[in-house]
Amino acid sequence: MHPLTPLITYSNERFSPGSPPGHLSPDIDPKTGEQGRGQQRDRGGGSATPGCLHSPGQGQPVYSIPPGGFRHPYPALAMNASMSSLMSSRFSPHMVPPPAHGLHPSGIPHPTIVSPIVKQEPAQPSASPAATSKSPIGVKKEEEKKPHIKKPLNAFMLYMKEMRAKVVAECTLKESAAINQILGRRWHSLSREEQAKYYELARKERQLHSQLYPTWSARDNYGKKKKRKREKLAQQQSHDAETSSKSKKPCVPYLPAEKPCASPASSHGSMLDSPATPSAALASPAAPAATHSEQAQPLSLTTKAEARAPLGSAAFLAGKAASSSSSGLARPVPFSSTALLSSPPPAMPVLQTQPLSLVTKPAD
């Protein structure tokens, strides 16, 4: 199954029919199910796609459409006023709120629902009662009753799902960590309009998700993964605090330089190395200069959470309002707000003056 299948099944109606994104090309690659390069990003994707020098197709289908037609994982996503009616027509009655289990009437599981038997962490004290049940059978029954409902994907996740295969193909990279770094830079190189599409799509995802699972809360999934990471994070944070006071290393924000397609051999460490070729760095809209070799060892002052202001956060919006007038460089504004949608801020360059992110450098 194509890794992007969930996304590429999105209906082309996902966006308001009245204002279809002009760059959405109808031509579809019958082979991949992707849209052909009918358009090019106005930034970043230009002659060299961020992350990869060679970008054969030179266009990136923002939304791919399967040759066989449109099938939306969230059928209701493709609708607006008719959402409820479609919901009732495409979902069996017990699936419509309050459903709790995500079988599509077609038998295809809802993308946000995974079998609780699959990839579930061992029961935790804080986990759901079902997970703490003593009887395996009881556990199974409880799990069947209460499948794991995943979080709806945010804009960037949707973007990743769509673009991952492309980056993998272009860069011959397979490591998701490396791919995600590239995708992160590409994401920032997207124009406001292009990002807006994903924000809008994500907004619809959340909307439908909330309709499908009105009682679901993100907290339901808390504590179901990343146990070790939490511990590691805590350790690292304490360690960072310790070392920062000791060595007082100058912390260099991680300014994502364009990374050329790395050989499969290159791994985590090398991912942050200087661009292998000058042109690679030059191709990066986000790369201030090709000489940012310090990116190979990005340092950070704080945690990532501290380093970046979430796009949708009040902090970000406030910061943007304050900075956009002076620098004119800011991140695109998320389109999670109808107000923003109705009156988008003036177009702004995507290049940023602020670090996109900071990564913590383990102290020596």
Next chain:
DNA sequence: GCCCCTTTGAAGATT
């Protein structure tokens, strides 16, 4: 076989 890595964004939790 599980977890980490790595990204951004949303949302819950905490301060």
Next chain:
DNA sequence: AATCTTCAAAGGGGC
């Protein structure tokens, strides 16, 4: 209110 934490996807790699 501001900040922090967790989890969404993905798959190679490490243990």
